[in-house]
Amino acid sequence: MSDHPGSKQSPAPGTPAVRTRRFNVSLVWLVPIVAALVGVSMMINNSLSAGPQISISFLTAEGLEANKTQVKYKNVVIGKVTAIALSDDRSKVNATVELDQSAQPFTADDSMFWVVRPRIGANGISGVDTLLSGAFIGADAGHSDKTSKQFVGLETPPPVTYGQQGKRFTLHTDDLGSLDIGSPVYYRRIQVGQVISYQLASDGKGVDVRVFVNSPNDQYVTTDSRFWNASGVDVTLGANGLKVNTESLSSILAGGIAFVEPKYSPNSVPAAENATYALFDDQDTALAPPDGEPRYMRMRFDQPLRGLAINAPVEFLGVNIGKVVSMNLDFDEQKKDFWTVVGVVIYPNRLGKVQAKLIKEWGGEDEARSAELIAGFVKRGLRAQARSGNLLTGQLLISLDFMPNAKPVVFDQNAKPLEIPTVPGSLDKLQEQVQQVVEKISKLPLEAIANNLNSSLGEMSKTLKQVNGEVLPQMRDTLVQTRKTLASANDSFSEDSPERLRLGQAMDEVQRTARSVRVLTDFLSRHPESLIRGRLKDNQPDAYKSTSSSVREPEPEAQP
C-alpha cells in the first residue's frame, strides 16, 4: 500500500519528460490519421473510378463468364462482365457490364457491343487468340449525345468501327448477288473498303447496299464514279481468244464490289458522304455512258427469228444503241400468215455527238420531231435486219442500216410506237441460197448416174478378169525367157570364158598394131621422102633417135 506514494513521487523528477511525451502522443496518432487519409482517399478514388454500369443483351452467353469476361476496345480492357442472367422471357441473355470511368463514351446511345469469338469466314479467320484466352466483348463507342444503359449486342462484329476515317455510300441494285457484309470494295483491284450493311429498298424493289470506303482512298469516289458487282469470274470468248477476268480469289468466293471513274470525266469532284450510286452488274455496263431517256420502237419480221433473245443488242451502223425488250408472234387471218413483232428500246444518248448534232439541226427532241427524223431516214433506206451475231451459237441481233436499194415503204409517223420497216436478214439470204443449192442438188439424176456407174464397174471387173486370165501367164513366160538370155550373156562374160580369152588376144594384137603404126609414123615424120623413095639403108627405123627432122606434114594424114 505504501507503493502509491512512491509511484506518485516518481513522476516528479520526470516532469519535463512528460511534456515531451505529450508531444510524442500527437506524433503517434499521426499513424492512424495517415492510414485513415490513405484509406479514405483510396475509397474515394475507387468510387470515383467506378464507371457506368450497363446491360447488354445477347442471343447466347456462349463464352461469357461473370467476373471474368472483359470488355475491350482496341484490345484495351474498359470493363468487365459482372453478372449474366436470362431475360424475363428467356429469349435472350443479359450481361451486366461495369465499365471503367474512362469508358464513359461507350454509354452513348449508338455504341456497339459484340462478342469476339473465333470465326471462320470467306474473308479469313479472326479471333484466333480468343481460343486460348476465352471470348471477350468488343466495344465501339458511339457518337450520340444520348446515353443509354441498355444495349443490344451484335451477333457479328461490325465491319467498320466508328473511329475509322472514310465515307459511307449507298449503292442501289436489283439483287444482292453474292455480296455479304464484309465483302470487299476494290478500286483498281486494291481493296479500299467493304460492304457494311444491306437491306431491301423501301419500296421492296431492289436492294440498298451500304459500303464503307476507307480514308484516304475515299477521295477517289467521285460524283460520277461507277460501281459494279465484281463477284465471280467473267469469261469472254472474243476475237482475241478466251479472256478470264476476275478481281481476286476472295472476291470469287465472297463477292465484291469494284468502282472506277469513267475515263471521260475531267471535272469530277470527290463524292459527299452517303452519296447514292447504282450498282451495275458488270464493268462494261457500269462504264457505258448513261443511257438517258429510252425510245420504244417496233419492227415486224416475216421470217422466223430463231436465235433472237430478249436483251439482244440493237445496232445502228454497228453502234449498240438499244436492246430487244419483247418478241410477240402475230397472225394475219386473211393471209393465214405468221409474223413476229419485235419491240426494242433505243437509247438516243448512245449516239453521242451525232445526237447532239441532230438535236441542233432539228431543234428539239420531242416525239414528233424524232418521228420526222426517222421518217427521213427510212426514206433514205433505213431498214432493220435480223443479223447473225455469232455463227457458232446462232444468236441474232437487230441491225439498223441504210440499204440504198431497199424497196420504198410507207412509214407512219404518227404510229406509237414507231414501226421500222425490215428486210430479210443476211443469214436468211444465205439460207435461201443454200436452199437453192440444195434444191439443185436434189434435182440431179442421182439414180441414173448410180446405175451407169454400176454398169461401168461391171465392165471393168470383166476386163480385169481377162487381164488376170490371159495376159498375166504370157507375161510370166516372157520374163522366164528374158532371165535365160541374161544368164547366157552373163556366162559369156565370165573370167574363164573362151570369148574373154579371145578378146584379150585381140586386144594384144591391136596393141602391137598400134605400136608398129607409131614406129611407122615416127619414121615417116623423120623421113617423109621415104614415101617416095622407099626405105634407105641408113634410115633404119631404129635410127629414129636422130633429131634432124622437120617433116611432120604427112603425120595428120597418117594419123586418121
Next chain:
Amino acid sequence: MSAPPYARDLQLMLCHTCGQVCSQSVHHCPRCDGAVHRRKPNSLTRTWAFLLASLIFYVPANLLPVMYTNMFGSGSENTILSGVYEFWSHGSWDIALLIFIASVVVPCIKFFVLATLLISCQRRSHWAMRERARLYRFIEVIGYWSMLDVIVVALVAALVQFRALSSIEPRMGILFFGLVVVLTMWAAMSFDPRLIWDVEVEDV
C-alpha cells in the same frame, strides 16, 4: 508478504535491452546506454494508434485486389476473399482454409485480442489477468504468420512470368495487407504486458 518487493518500491527499473537493473533516476542504462523506462513509454496510446491504423488499412486490404492473374490473355483480379472463394469452389478446400486462416482469422484475432487487452488495461480490470497475459503471448507468436499471404504473392509474382502464356502481378491490396500485418505487430510490440498486472499494485 512472502512475495519479493516490487521494483518500484526499490526505486529500480529494468533496462529493455540488456536486462541491467537501473536506478529510477537514470534515463540511460549505465551498461548499454539504452533508454530505460519504468514501463514502455506511452504504451496504451501507441498501441491504440497502431491498432486503429491497421484496422483502417484492413478495409482496403480486403476490398482491393491483391493479385492479377493473366492466363492465355484473359486476365482477372482477385481480392483475398475472392481467392479463398475460388479455391473453395474449385475443391481445394484445404488451401482455401489455409489462406482464410492466415489472412482473415489471424488478423481478426489480433485486432480482437489487442482491443480486449487495451480496454481491460484502461479500465484497470482484474478480470482473467493470467489468461490475458497468455493471449498476449499468443498473438505475438502468431503475428508474423499473417505475412504468409504477402510472401505467397511476392513469390508467385516473381516466379510466374511466362509472358503471353501466363503472368501474375501484385496489386495494391497486398501492400495494404502487408501494412496491416506490420502495424498489428508494432501494436503488439508497443503494448506492455506488465500493465495488466499494474492494477494489482495500484488499485487495491
